Amino acid sequence: MDAFKRQLDKYAELLIKVGVNLQPGQVLLVESPLETAELTRKVVRKAYEAGAKYVQVQWDDEAVTRARFESAPDESFTYYPAWNAQMLEQLVEGGGAVLNIKVPDPDLFKGIDPAKVATSTKAAAMARQKYQQYVRTNKFSWCLVKAPTRAWAAKVFPELPEEQRIEAMWETIFKMNRVDQEDPVAAWHEHIAKLKCVHTALNEKKFKKLHYKAPGTDLTIELPEGHLWLGGGSYNQDGVYFVANMPTEEVFSMPHRTGVNGKVSSTMPLNLGGRIVDKFSFTFQDGKVVDYSAEVGEEHLKTLLETDEGARYLGEIALVPHDSPISNLNRIFYNTGVDENASCHLALGSAYPFTLENGTKMSKEELLERGANVSLTHVDFMIGSSELDIDGELPDGTVIPVFRQGNWAL
DSSP, X not given: OOHHHHHHHHHHHHIIIIISOOOTTOEEEEEEEGGGHHHHHHHHXXXXXXXXXXXXXXXXXXXXXXXXXXXXXXXXXXXXXXXXXXXXXXXXXXXXXXXXXXXXXXXTTTTSOHHHHHHHHHHHHHHTHHHHHHHHTTOXXXXXXXXXXXXXXXXXXXXXXXXXXXXXXXXXXXXXXXXXXXXXXXXXXXXXXXXXXXXXXHHHHOXXXXXXXXXXXXXXXXXXXXXXXXXXXXXXXXXXXXXXXXXXXXXXXXXXXXXXXXXXXXXXXXXXXXXXXXXXXXXXXXXXXXXXXXXXXXXXXXXXXXXXXXXXXXXXXXXXXXXXXXXXXXXXXXXXXXXXXXXXXXXXXXXXXXXXXXXXXXXXXXHHHHTOOOOSOEEEEXXXXXXXXXXXXXXXXXXXXXXETTEEOO
């Protein structure tokens, strides 16, 4: 077996053993682009070797997706198959797990009417509300992972000859997921332990608020009483530990829905489901976005913010040091699942109830009352840089440095 095959084998094993942490007798759904078939087939084999009862692969073809937006009638975009949402719900309720190889083409919807994309995105979100609630409350094990596609590799490595881009992309993915190490599973367990030390230290501080300052950013974020910092992975309802995003370098928590004030500017482009938004900023007042602008893709921000009332409020804050593995690659990946692990970031939309004490047991109304945001959407955007300073206010009013020049100061 050549070096690439060995690493691909180790990557597939890592996704099963650490990502979804598949248990004997479980059913696994793998959502995969056609282009990543080689990895997907290895994942399926590793899943059965781990004792899976059944593995279902759901293939995605972006050419098919693009054809719909170019040729389908307008009524197509308000439709989402209820049977697909029900399948996901039944999978979770039956104790299954989901592995999603998520690598949307950053330019997939270039030239497509933004209203069609927004309508389709909202229809899917409406139909999948119950499933998304299962995701946001850690009812089951799920994992978002990456693999090269031609379109993505071309966007990330435009300076390379076309025939070298996929290989460069694989090498980078293996590196950011620690697959280049002797024992990736052991390396991940060590990495998770380090992230746990960081979020444990933050939880001990019980910050009342954080103050972010950087060029174009002067933002204060209050934290709700009982907020929890997490990072690395989570436990599902059956007590099985899984890692929802691979790679991951962040520790994250919940902002108070109405406690965000000031202005924040992006530091990386945002791939908003196949639509690029860049050089953008938001102004918040009492938690709500009251003004925004973007040099690229402002119309896409508009449709995002109009998803529902909660789309104008923050649901997540996440801290990632500038001096960290993915950031040090010094490359923009046009994929939030990667870029968010190179930069401090925030998310518009729904909060994760598990980042609040007893939050997974609360109703929508109780979450709102406690300061958690509720929305159909959840979109992360990057704000970190080597110029970012963050101060934290403790319960007694003392202000201490949390970040200085993009790195930990605690």
